[in-house]
Amino acid sequence: MQFRYLIKYLQLFILVYTSFTLVSCSSSPRFTKDDAAETDFKVVEGKESVLYKDYAPVKTFEGVASFYAYKYHGRKTANGEIYNMYGLSAAHPTFPFGTIIRVVNLKNHKSCIVKVNDRMPYNHKRIIDLSLGAAKKLDMINDGIVKVRLEILKWGNKK
Numbered sequence: 001m002q003f004r005y006l007i008k009y010l011q012l013f014i015l016v017y018t019s020f021t022l023v024s025c026s027s028s029p030r031f032t033k034d035d036a037a038e039t040d041f042k043v044v045e046g047k048e049s050v051l052y053k054d055y056a057p058v059k060t061f062e063g064v065a066s067f068y069a070y071k072y073h074g075r076k077t078a079n080g081e082i083y084n085m086y087g088l089s090a091a092h093p094t095f096p097f098g099t100i101i102r103v104v105n106l107k108n109h110k111s112c113i114v115k116v117n118d119r120m121p122y123n124h125k126r127i128i129d130l131s132l133g134a135a136k137k138l139d140m141i142n143d144g145i146v147k148v149r150l151e152i153l154k155w156g157n158k159k
Helices: 002-024 132-137
Strands: 042-045 048-051 059-068 089-091 100-105 111-118 128-131 146-154
Touching (some): 111 132, 128 132
Parallel strands (some): 059 128
Antiparallel strands (some): 042 048, 059 146, 100 146
């Protein structure tokens, strides 16, 4: 009689264990180069899509930019989005999440528009960390760090 209960509990344990194992091993979303935006940055506000290409800057800053990619690809950013290294996003220590920034490489004057969706540690030598997609648009991959101008096009409303 006890042997039968032992087998039932063992079967139940195996069922529960495999269920949790299968659920916990599901992969996080992954992105490819095709997922990256190739056009100017668009943000959907309400029912309208806003194109920030021709916006005048609200405020400008100058400093040094770096980029980050592989280590954080597919992980959650500080605001809860999944980081896509091929996308156009940025990390800043203090700017509100959702801030839209035109980043201009002062070496070659190439620019791209990014959205702040992550945090970076405060570093007095660097002003912003860019995604790999943004770094490619700015042609800064070989240099690693470059002097940039940040043109704030719209302040974010999230902390």
